[in-house]
Amino acid sequence: MCASAMPARAGEDPALVEAERLMAQKDYKRAEPLLRDFLAKNPSNARAHGNMALALLGLKRKADAVAEGRLGAVFAPEVPEARYIYGLALSADGRHVDAAREFRKADELRPGQARILGALAAAYAAADDERTAATYARLIAAAPKDVDARAELADYYWGVEKYDEGNRTMDDAIKAFPGNAGLLRRYGRALSAQERYTDAAARLAEARRLGATDTGTLDLLGNALGQSGDVAAALEAFDAAIAADGADPAPRHDAGRLLVAHGQPARALPYLEGAARLAPSDGEVQLDLGRACEGVDRLSDAETAYRAAIRLSPKLSRPHFALGSLLNRTGRREEGARELAIHRTLFDEASARFSETEQRGAEMSLAWRELQTGKAADALARFRSMPQSAPALYGQASALSRLGRHRDAVAALEQARSLAPADQRIEALLVAERDAARDAP
């Protein structure tokens, strides 16, 4: 459980004390009936509702937890723990905007408490709220030794594509917590995602030196090294990853794929055969195994592997290409042509989808850029010209808001919410626009 129960007071009911004892042992199953009995007799006891909410969260009954948390907050609106627990339940239920509201109240009641600030910052981050960074800054000031706070802030920045800010935050965190392998590993993963493979490899190697020798870290390191061109070092890392966990197919597959790409099919084979043994239903592994076999002229084995890849991953286009090309080269041109035609069809479909997504994304970016540069009317027209979707409606609402048309914005957001009920950004803006619409003349 991520939160402690509401504070007990002297002279409390022994049943409640016993329930809290069980909860401290994470025995939510036995705590829940005790709390239920207690609440039957004391229906307005905020502390018991709060504890019940926590127990239900422990039992993964999120909706029930929200209901109990709400009662706790209703009966003790000025108690920060009650607000905090209700916020936790809302967060767990994916209602980050509402959760942020409760955490904010808790923070107002007890300013500067790290636990509350952490929850508030996380809720803001999940709702893509612009107050996220400032809240994390307060948290870091309040709890300078909180490693996770800094890492989460970096995660937030990376998640909204503010890579420089995220990297700076992580650089500062690493300076503040030298020797923290977890931070370095996290940073290495993020740098890989930014295609900064050389830097990623350096961070991951340092993490390894500091003791992060799990297969995941070593596999990440191998991939970063491979991408930055140091194939020999990559192989060493993959071998270490395999030694760390012989049952994980990933490092074997990654090593094999790297060697195939660098023209070493014979060296790739044992890796890929090992990966295929460990992940017999992975079509991608079979495809790469086929390519290695073909590279050493084991054409029959290659054909078998390609056919297995097609069987395991029928929607994957590349095994059809590999098989078709092999059949073509070995004189079975009719069957080869059939496979190549399947590849082409699957590929063209995927390509068209990708292209459409890219085009739509760039058009959306332009509309947002127009909004950022004060051209709200142009942005509105552009968002409206797009096929109806939650992001387009959200964009429309943002433009309408900027134009002072808050009621229209609310209407657009309600429509958007019906299309994407879990989208917290929509929820957050809807709350703000409703307030603005109420205040509007």
Added chain:
Amino acid sequence: MIRNLVFAALAGAGPAAAGDCPVTLTDVAPEVGLRFVHDRGRTEAHHLPETMGSGLAWLDYDNDGWMDLYVVQSGRFPTGAAAAGAGAGASRGRLFHNEHGRFVDVTDKAGLRDTGYGMGAWAADYDNDGFVDLFVTQWGRNTLWHNNGDGTFRDVTERAGVGMSGWSTAAAWADFDGDGRLDLYVARYVDDAREKDAFCGDMRTGQRDYCPPMMYPGTSGVLFRNRGDGTFADVTARAGLDGKIGKGLGVLFVDLDGDLRPDIYVANDEQINFLFHNAGEMRFEDESVSSGTGFSPEGNPQGSMGVDAGDLDGDGRPDLGVTNYENETNGFYRNLGERVYEDVSVPSGFGSLARRAVGFGLNFLDLENDGDLDVFVANGHTQERPRRQGMTYAQRPTLLWNDGKGHFTERPCGPAFDTALVGRGSAVADFDNDGDLDIAVSNSGGPIQLLRNDGAHGNWLGVALVGTKSNRQGIGARIVAVTADGKRQTRWLLAGSSYLSTSDPRALFGLGGEKSVRTLTVYWPSGTVQTLADVPAGSYVTVTEK
């Protein structure tokens, strides 16, 4: 050899030391009077064409035996009303006359007044009058310049009917229907009209960069048949090439299967590359997939730009080379015969060393005249601020040395390989007629380079063709030189290759220590086969079709 190469890659080794270089390449452009800076017309709007040009063409326009050079200019990108016409740029492509190895700008004198937003240039004598003409592709409208034979050119685009619309990029000349006249294939890139509805770049700062090609719909190329009266007919549909939507940046028009009919290969950006087999009767068949030349070995299309064809492995068949985008291998498709190819990009060492560059210009040339084809690649990114760490807009070119069997080792030779520029078109010619091939490189937004080839060369023989039944320049001919040691070399005369460029139309054979060519056989496009015996090394010979 393969094992050694791979070991070098596995050890993380860089290119081999320059000290092993038999020849070196040095940029002598300013020294020989080639003063030209490409103006890409960069704007904050970042129109895609601004980062895609441009090319150049070697041609002997005045038949003095020295290769002149036309360099394509881009200039201000046409927008608004100007976009509908030929363009609004004040910049012009330049023609440099070669005066025994020194160049003089004769653009004005030649009457070349093209101010369109230029992409590439293709030189060929399309009307068989003995003077090489010039086709220039542009964004918006192409231009065909007819060589008047008196040192001047005139714009015959409208009459010829080859102006087209959209964004033409690469082209190539060849006689596809065997009537003795050069026809023209023109590839187009993308429909960039929707660019106004997109933002690509950094949303936070508002700093734009160029959008990726998948953002844009592709377009089709056009096949023009030369009617012989100065006009061309669009026979794209009749030839079965309509509806072939690509994003073409490189074109070869070459007989790949030895049936005397030139086939078409198109390098497309992020789409399947096309191989159109010339089936005769003015029909082409799409063999992009079945030939194995359409995709990478993984079955993915690549960001293909430049192309060349030549016998890289010495088996007498034309292999195909393609330059590709970053983190992709440059493609070496080995011709197995029967219109099937094997992608040997990685095992040959041709492709894998290119992952950290974006390849554009591509030339197969025998640098040291030892009898095999080496490879030059002009590199440069398309993005001003590439996302991938270590990538830069300006990049150094690459030189790959052939061991004679189609296995390659990278070795930069000469100061030209220390300079990073945004490389685009490249074309080879023996500009100083000293019996070795030099390379001209067009750099986007940068100065032209002329990489002079100096050092210890083998003996050589140059061959120029004059067609009588075939087209006048013998474009499309296959020439086979056999030396006393039994070594056989094959060249195909092309009018269009690399990226947006035309190379020297003369064939140059490196002979190593051999003093002569025992037999020199010309397989003319007309079907005529003509053999010369015991041709001494050390000069250019002209072979006239009999």
